[in-house]
Amino acid sequence: xxxxxxxxxxxxxxxxxxxxxxxxxxxxxxxxxxxxxxxxxxxxxxxxxxxxxxxxxxxxxxxxxxxxxxxxxxxxxxxxxxxxxxxxxxxxxxxxxxxxxxxxxxxxxxxxxxxxxxxxxxxxxxxxxxxxxxxxxxxxxxxxxxxxxxxxxxxxxxxxxxxxxxxxxxxxxxxxxxxxxxxxxxxxxxxxxxxxxxxxxxxxxxxxxxxxxxxxxxxxxxxxxxxxxxxxxxxxxxxxxxxxxxxxxxxxxxxxxxxxxxxxxxxxxxxxxxxxxxxxxxxxxxxxxxxxx
Numbered sequence: 132x133x134x135x136x137x138x139x140x141x142x143x144x145x146x147x148x149x150x151x152x153x154x155x156x157x158x159x160x161x162x163x164x165x166x167x168x169x170x171x172x173x174x175x176x177x178x179x180x181x182x183x184x185x186x187x188x189x190x191x192x193x194x195x196x197x198x199x200x201x202x203x204x205x206x207x208x209x210x211x212x213x214x215x216x217x218x219x220x221x222x223x224x225x226x227x228x229x230x231x232x233x234x235x236x237x238x239x240x241x242x243x244x245x246x247x248x249x250x251x252x253x254x255x256x257x258x259x260x261x262x263x264x265x266x267x268x269x270x271x272x273x274x275x276x277x278x279x280x281x282x283x284x285x286x287x288x289x290x291x292x293x294x295x296x297x298x299x300x301x302x303x304x305x306x307x308x309x310x311x312x313x314x315x316x317x318x319x320x321x322x323x324x325x326x327x328x329x330x331x332x333x334x335x336x337x338x339x340x341x342x343x344x345x346x347x348x349x350x351x352x353x354x355x356x357x358x359x360x361x362x363x364x365x366x367x368x369x370x371x372x373x374x375x376x377x378x379x380x381x382x383x384x385x386x387x388x389x390x391x392x393x394x395x396x397x398x399x400x401x402x403x404x405x406x407x408x409x410x411x412x413x414x415x416x417x418x419x420x421x422x423x424x
Contacts, residue, residue, distance in 0.1 A: 338394035
């Protein structure tokens with residue numbers, strides 16, 4: 132059987148599945164939108180008979196499939212039985228962001244007929260997709276992602292790596308006052324560390340500045356924490372890889388996402404990169420101004 136890579140794109144309506152497909156087309160994926168899940172095994176069989184001409188496939192499978200959507204899990208089991216490697220990409224966004232996107236495009240939510248409006252449709256869709264979200268290899272929150280940033284994320288995850296079985300790690304700093312990132316796998320609260328916000332000469336700086344890093348890591352608590360957490364990751368990551376996990380998001384939060392969490396994320400990213408892991412460090416809220424950062 133010819134080697135083939137399947138990527139199932141799913142998630143909430145309005146979360147960016149169309150943009151994701153366009154990005155994958157640029158990576159020479161054969162893309163099909165809204166294929167009935169029951170046809171996935173037959174389609175996979177046809178792809179394997181293409182003699183390598185179709186070896187990367189992206190399928191958009193979402194709630195638009197109606198009653199056929201419920202066949203997805205059985206179809207995925209068939210793929211597994213056929214020995215075909217697949218991944219699931221789940222796209223989501225905050226409710227208010229999704230509502231605004233539907234208003235801007237004047238589109239009707241596919242489930243709005245079952246509720247009283249867009250918000251009710253979103254709530255119903257979240258509930259129906261909950262189990263599928265739990266099976267996803269990668270969850271991307273597009274709430275604050277511009278289309279070109281989503282494209283960059285897609286390309287960094289699926290533009291390389293052959294069959295994609297090498298674990299890629301994203302270390303993200305954030306501020307609790309702005310909400311927890313939706314696509315988090317491991318969540319760390321570092322608000323117990325000394326806060327440079329209350330030092331007048333440090334308040335305007337960020338955790339990417341050397342002065343903040345020096346302040347944070349001169350604390351014995353900070354040093355002990357990073358050592359212990361890094362030891363924990365050294366245990367977890369090889370086991371994630373053994374279980375087939377391909378993407379890991381570590382979210383590190385402080386109050387405002389500008390000082391402590393940024394310094395910790397930078398340091399942790401450096402440590403993981405030194406172990407030859409594929410690491411991306413992101414600072415979600417570093418440009419936001421607030422109090423008690």
